[in-house]
Amino acid sequence: MAPKSDEQFKDIRNKRYEEISNAALKVFARKGFAASKISDITSTADLSHGLFYHYFDSKKDIYVSIIMNVLDLFIETVETAESQKGTPWEQIVWLTKKTYSASLEQELDRHILIIQAFQSESLPDKQKKAMIQKYTTAMEGISRIITRGQRDGLFIEGDPMELAIYYQSLNHGLTLWNAKGFYPIDVSVEKVMRQLQA
Amino acid sequence: MAPKSDEQFKDIRNKRYEEISNAALKVFARKGFAASKISDITSTADLSHGLFYHYFDSKKDIYVSIIMNVLDLFIETVETAESQKGTPWEQIVWLTKKTYSASLEQELDRHILIIQAFQSESLPDKQKKAMIQKYTTAMEGISRIITRGQRDGLFIEGDPMELAIYYQSLNHGLTLWNAKGFYPIDVSVEKVMRQLQA
DNA sequence: GTCTATACGTAGATAGAC
DNA sequence: GTCTATCTACGTATAGAC
Numbered sequence: 001m002a003p004k005s006d007e008q009f010k011d012i013r014n015k016r017y018e019e020i021s022n023a024a025l026k027v028f029a030r031k032g033f034a035a036s037k038i039s040d041i042t043s044t045a046d047l048s049h050g051l052f053y054h055y056f057d058s059k060k061d062i063y064v065s066i067i068m069n070v071l072d073l074f075i076e077t078v079e080t081a082e083s084q085k086g087t088p089w090e091q092i093v094w095l096t097k098k099t100y101s102a103s104l105e106q107e108l109d110r111h112i113l114i115i116q117a118f119q120s121e122s123l124p125d126k127q128k129k130a131m132i133q134k135y136t137t138a139m140e141g142i143s144r145i146i147t148r149g150q151r152d153g154l155f156i157e158g159d160p161m162e163l164a165i166y167y168q169s170l171n172h173g174l175t176l177w178n179a180k181g182f183y184p185i186d187v188s189v190e191k192v193m194r195q196l197q198a
Numbered sequence: 199m200a201p202k203s204d205e206q207f208k209d210i211r212n213k214r215y216e217e218i219s220n221a222a223l224k225v226f227a228r229k230g231f232a233a234s235k236i237s238d239i240t241s242t243a244d245l246s247h248g249l250f251y252h253y254f255d256s257k258k259d260i261y262v263s264i265i266m267n268v269l270d271l272f273i274e275t276v277e278t279a280e281s282q283k284g285t286p287w288e289q290i291v292w293l294t295k296k297t298y299s300a301s302l303e304q305e306l307d308r309h310i311l312i313i314q315a316f317q318s319e320s321l322p323d324k325q326k327k328a329m330i331q332k333y334t335t336a337m338e339g340i341s342r343i344i345t346r347g348q349r350d351g352l353f354i355e356g357d358p359m360e361l362a363i364y365y366q367s368l369n370h371g372l373t374l375w376n377a378k379g380f381y382p383i384d385v386s387v388e389k390v391m392r393q394l395q396a
Numbered sequence: 397g398t399c400t401a402t403a404c405g406t407a408g409a410t411a412g413a414c
Numbered sequence: 415g416t417c418t419a420t421c422t423a424c425g426t427a428t429a430g431a432c
Contacts, residue, residue: 009415012415013415016415030317030319031232031317031319032230032232032233032317032319033233034229034230034232034233035230035231035232035319037406037407037408038407038408038409039407039408047416047417048416048417048418049407049408049409049417049418050409050410050411050416050417050418050419051415051416051417052409053408053409053410054415054416057409058408058409059407059408059409115374118378118379118380119228119230119374119377119378121228121229121230121233132380136381139381156392158389161381162383165372165375165381165383166368166372166389168371168375169368169371169372169374169375170364170367170368170371170393171371172370172371172374172375173366173367173368173369173370173371173372173374174363174364174367174371176313176317176367176370176371176374177363177366177367177370179317180316180317181316182316182330183334183337183359183363185360185363191356191364194354194392194393195368195392195393207397210397211397214397235424235425235426236425236426236427237425237426245398245399246398246399246400247399247400247426247427248398248399248400248401248427248428248429249397249398249399250427251426251427251428252397252398255427256426256427257425257426257427
């Protein structure tokens with residue numbers, strides 16, 4: 001039997017990397033950064049404590065890595081919304097539906113991570129700046145859609161970025177509410193859209 | 199000189215108790231439960247590490263104590279809104295203004311604590327239940343005001359509790375947004391009220 | 397009531413065998 | 415690549431002096 005090739009090792013590494021990342025996303029979303037233990041992550045991913053450090057330098061390291069990844073996905077999603085066929089109104093509807101299509105719990109975890117991202121204490125300034133940068137990029141995308149919708153008279157008047165913030169705040173608030181778990185509601189896209197309606 | 203009376207000792211105790219509680223509120227709101235160290239609290243209150251334990255049994259103990267206190271204040275505020283002169287609409291306006299009249303940063307910290315309250319991991323079931331109980335009481339107050347407003351045609355139709363949740367979620371989301379600090383906005387009561395407007 | 401010094405447990409991170 | 419065992423730092427909580 002031939003020894004494993006470099007390719008195979010690389011595949012294993014990538015696979016493990018993903019497993020650990022997914023486990024960490026779950027744990028961080030539920031407990032927050034400080035309360036999450038490496039052992040929580042490794043036991044969720046079903047591997048040894050020590051192995052973690054063959055894939056990530058530190059707890060902060062993986063946390064930042066995941067946040068960045070989640071924010072990139074957020075940017076992507078907004079861009080996809082923006083390139084959607086239809087009116088700006090329909091684009092925001094699409095984005096809203098996507099936000100609550102958390103059939104995959106992973107989607108929900110990602111939203112919670114985004115919300116938590118900035119209250120995360122004591123990260124290097126450089127990384128904090130990068131996070132803000134990404135977040136801002138996504139919000140500017142939403143803001144652009146709103147601007148177009150205002151031209152067509154679909155959305156209420158007002159600073160588009162500010163409206164985007166109201167919209168996003170409502171989403172974050174509802175996400176957190178449902179995450180509490182003791183009185184979950186079925187979020188209605190129409191009720192969320194009222195926020196922006198002309 | 200006469201020795202200190204029981205009264206005087208009691209005063210000192212109460213004063214210290216308040217100082218520690220206020221410091222803890224500040225620290226917990228900014229760092230969350232897990233990341234907050236007893237030494238953060240004591241250094242904020244400008245007293246020794248050890249003294250803390252003459253006033254509270256544990257970190258969890260003070261945390262629960264503060265949360266309960268904050269939730270009681272929330273209930274009180276809603277009740278005050280409810281007993282306010284004017285239409286139900288004006289009562290919610292009053293409540294909203296109060297929410298954002300965070301000239302005192304303490305008010306802001308309290309809101310953040312309320313938001314954090316439930317993601318706080320591993321509290322005894324009994325206390326968690328008590329928290330939910332208090333939270334629900336407050337939300338029911340808001341819901342009652344909305345119900346009355348619906349009768350007068352001031353608010354949109356729909357399950358009043360659900361509307362209260364949308365309203366409160368928007369508040370929470372906006373509070374968190376401004377707590378992030380990198381793009382704070384002046385929250386407009388009118389924009390928040392749009393949420394409920396008939 | 398307040399402080400300093402210390403015990404103890406826990407969790408992040410490393411070492412070395414397989 | 416993966417594991418177990420270990421080191422180390424730090425934070426909660428206690429003890430005891432003033």
